[in-house]
Amino acid sequence: MDFSFYFDLPxxxxxxxxxxxxxxxxxxxxxxxxxxxxxxxxxxxxxPGPNRAxxxxxxxxxxxxxxxxxxxxxQLMADGGKFVFKEDVIPGHxxxxxxxxxxxxxxxxxxxxxxxxxxxxxxxAAANTLKPLILAxxxxxxxAVFAISSxxxxxxIIAGWASNSKFPxxxxxxxxxxxxSYELSxxxxxxxxxxxxxxxxxxxxxxxxxxxxxxxxxxxxxxMWYLFLMPLSAFIxxxxxxxxxxxxxxxxxxxxxxxxxxxxTEYGEFKWSLFFVAEYAHMLVGSxxxxxxxxxxxxxxxxxxxxxxxxxxxxxxxxxxxxxxFLGKVFVAIFFFMWVRWTLPRFRYDQxxxxxxxKLLPLSIANLIFYALAIALIETR
Amino acid sequence: xxxxxxxxxxxQVILATGVGLAILTVNRVLAQRVRTKNAIKDxxxxxxxxxxxxxxxxxSVKFYVTAMLFILFDIEVVFLIPWxxxxxxxxxxxxxxxxxxxxxxxxxxxxxxxxxxxGALEWEK
Numbered sequence: 001m002d003f004s005f006y007f008d009l010p011x012x013x014x015x016x017x018x019x020x021x022x023x024x025x026x027x028x029x030x031x032x033x034x035x036x037x038x039x040x041x042x043x044x045x046x047x048p049g050p051n052r053a054x055x056x057x058x059x060x061x062x063x064x065x066x067x068x069x070x071x072x073x074x075q076l077m078a079d080g081g082k083f084v085f086k087e088d089v090i091p092g093h094x095x096x097x098x099x100x101x102x103x104x105x106x107x108x109x110x111x112x113x114x115x116x117x118x119x120x121x122x123x124x125a126a127a128n129t130l131k132p133l134i135l136a137x138x139x140x141x142x143x144a145v146f147a148i149s150s151x152x153x154x155x156x157i158i159a160g161w162a163s164n165s166k167f168p169x170x171x172x173x174x175x176x177x178x179x180x181s182y183e184l185s186x187x188x189x190x191x192x193x194x195x196x197x198x199x200x201x202x203x204x205x206x207x208x209x210x211x212x213x214x215x216x217x218x219x220x221x222x223x224m225w226y227l228f229l230m231p232l233s234a235f236i237x238x239x240x241x242x243x244x245x246x247x248x249x250x251x252x253x254x255x256x257x258x259x260x261x262x263x264x265t266e267y268g269e270f271k272w273s274l275f276f277v278a279e280y281a282h283m284l285v286g287s288x289x290x291x292x293x294x295x296x297x298x299x300x301x302x303x304x305x306x307x308x309x310x311x312x313x314x315x316x317x318x319x320x321x322x323x324x325x326f327l328g329k330v331f332v333a334i335f336f337f338m339w340v341r342w343t344l345p346r347f348r349y350d351q352x353x354x355x356x357x358x359k360l361l362p363l364s365i366a367n368l369i370f371y372a373l374a375i376a377l378i379e380t381r
Numbered sequence: 382x383x384x385x386x387x388x389x390x391x392x393q394v395i396l397a398t399g400v401g402l403a404i405l406t407v408n409r410v411l412a413q414r415v416r417t418k419n420a421i422k423d424x425x426x427x428x429x430x431x432x433x434x435x436x437x438x439x440x441s442v443k444f445y446v447t448a449m450l451f452i453l454f455d456i457e458v459v460f461l462i463p464w465x466x467x468x469x470x471x472x473x474x475x476x477x478x479x480x481x482x483x484x485x486x487x488x489x490x491x492x493x494x495x496x497x498x499x500g501a502l503e504w505e506k
Contacts, residue, residue, distance in 0.1 A: 143462065
């Protein structure tokens with residue numbers, strides 16, 4: 001097939017098409033994660049989970065129909081349909097405009113952060129280098145991820161305030177304090193990585209692609225993932241990521257047991273599920289960033305970079321392999337999120353704040369000083 | 382890097398808004414309609430009983446303290462990001478960078494210790 005017409009299109013149309021393609025992948029995966037969550041919960045707790053819903057014309061297919069039914073694939077579609085056809089309640093006591101735009105504000109940052117996250121790489125034979133598959137290859141990379149994803153807190157505050165109800169209000173106040181508290185540790189935990197990535201003479205960069213490139217160099221240290229080189233950074237980043245995406249054991253904004261449903265108590269139908277699509281999209285992008293920073297991105301194994309493997313292959317196949325390896329790691333990380341949720345009990349609110357300010361923050365500063373001294377030793381040797 | 386490189390972010394914001402609005406509109410069009418007013422649906426949630434007291438309850442001043450502390454520390458963290466770019470370069474060229482940044486981090490830690498000693502981060506009291 002001839003795709004050359006695609007490259008003749010104006011740049012903004014190509015960018016828009018790429019953006020649509022990314023959303024078309026990210027959105028359904030986020031939705032499917034909610035089903036995966038129920039299945040993992042069922043698995044952890046030793047029960048079958050959702051396994052009844054089935055579409056009539058799939059049912060007669062031997063094996064496959066039964067398999068999909070037990071997997072709960074159709075439950076997801078049934079839930080989506082239910083959300084669409086439910087009564088679109090706007091309770092009389094809410095602040096209507098802000099009540100309506102809050103789920104939208106949750107969705108926008110969640111789907112926008114993915115713009116600066118490379119999700120794969122391909123071998124450019126003409127330039128003889130590895131090129132990232134990314135919507136916007138910016139040198140501010142990670143800073144843009146932090147900047148955009150932290151805007152998500154506004155949707156929670158607005159949702160809680162506009163609901164004009166006690167529990168959502170308390171939930172949103174708690175959520176805002178929690179989200180900003182863990183942002184500090186998160187930023188401090190990734191600084192050692194960039195101290196090391198910005199080698200002498202290079203351009204200052206926060207690009208996630210460059211981080212992966214430094215994890216795919218030859219040699220023992222060069223091919224080592226940062227998970228092994230900086231385990232404490234990875235741990236702090238992961239804990240802060242749990243808190244930033246409101247996951248158990250840090251699910252203060254929701255806290256079903258003491259605040260009913262937290263900030264989304266007054267929400268229903270698709271407005272409610274938009275909050276959850278946004279949360280899972282944040283989780284996906286956050287796991288993606290974790291994978292790129294600490295798990296070697298699209299490199300299949302430590303000390304096994306992707307570039308030599310796909311060099312001889314057709315461009316599209318190399319790209320697919322890169323994306324496949326990356327997504328595989330992201331799904332493992334997502335599974336880890338779910339595993340933790342159904343294993344650990346949740347913290348009390350004062351414990352959450354105490355861990356954030358008095359444990360994680362000093363730990364991340366100590367970690368930063370340690371790596372600053374270590375790099376100084378190596379560099380001035 | 383020119384500002385044109387940021388175009389995809391703008392396009393993505395517009396696309397995300399479009400997707401969100403489309404979903405909300407579809408929901409609005411296809412949703413079940415109820416014509417009668419319902420006093421129960423129009424009242425704030427309170428576990429099935431009538432809601433009492435003020436809606437926007439008073440909440441702890443600790444949240445404000447936390448927000449202010451966040452702003453202080455976040456600005457300090459932002460100052461560290463340019464340092465990350467030039468740190469190894471300066472070290473390789475024998476430009477003094479280690480002791481100034483250690484002093485900066487020392488001041489940062491001093492502030493944190495002061496907060497903890499003052500009890501600004503105690504939530505039980």
